[in-house]
Amino acid sequence: MNKLETLYTAIENFKKLGVKIDEGTIESTLNVEENIIRNEMIPAMRDAIIPIISQIQRELVLVIEYSPDRPIELKMTRKRSFKLTEEEESIITHRKEFKKEVKYTLKPHVKSSKTNLLVTFPTGEQIKNKLAMDTFCEVIQKIGVSKVEELNIRSCGSNLVSKIKNPIYRQKRLKSDYYIITQTSTQQKKKHLELISKKLNLDLAVEII
Incomplete structure (x- = not known):
């Protein structure tokens, strides 16, 4: 168990x-979380990327956008062009076609268009809402939130279904005062439903559509 999981x-x-x-x-917990990310996880990511990024012979700024429920996006902004001698710089400066600023963009990770869930019960009944999150929660409610709570399926370090509000991760509150953690990808929601189905012998068919 790493420090974040322990926290x-x-x-x-x-x-x-x-x-x-x-x-x-x-607030104290959030500060500890940020320190772990800043002092341990970011240096580890830096060390991992060095062998790849050191092949580039120009200065650049990389921006990583991360959310647990979306694909990672990696963007590049131009900071400096390729290394040139003074003579090459002079030639380029005096050529009109090189006077326009050129923006280089590293194509980000493409977000999959498959962001919804379709769940089919053995009876033929299907559940599909506009959002995967809503489908996920409706299926759990139909199965029985107390039954799912007893399975103690872990998500983001907590029970997937409980009556405890998580101060860090996004949850959906039900009228029954239960909370369901929804800050996961559609793929992870599919895996959770399949695990619930297996443990309770429900024979659900879960699809990403």
Whole structure:
């Protein structure tokens, strides 16, 4: 278990024990989370990318956009052109076609168009909403939130279904006062439903459409 998992599990355990988590504790937790990301995870990512990026002979700025429920987007902005001698720089400067600024863009990870779920029950009944998140939650409600809670399926370091509000990750609150963690990709939601189906012998057919 890495430090982030330890942190999230500790929060969950405090809640189960009935420890009140006030704003100060939440802020402190977020600071610890940011320090782990900044001091351990980012250096690890830097070390991993060095062998690849060191092949490039120009200065550039890479921007990574990450959200647990969306594909990673990697963008490049131009900072400096390829290395040239002073003579080459002079030739290029005086050529009209090189006076226009050229923007280079690294094509980001393409977000899949398959962002919804279709769940079919053995009876032939199907559930499909506009958003995968809504389909995911409706299926869990139909199965029975208390049944799914008892399975203790872990998501983002917490029980996928519980009556405890997670201060960090996005959840959907149900009228029954249960919370379902929804800050996962459509693919992960599919895996969770398939796992629930397997554990409860429901024989669900789960598709990404």
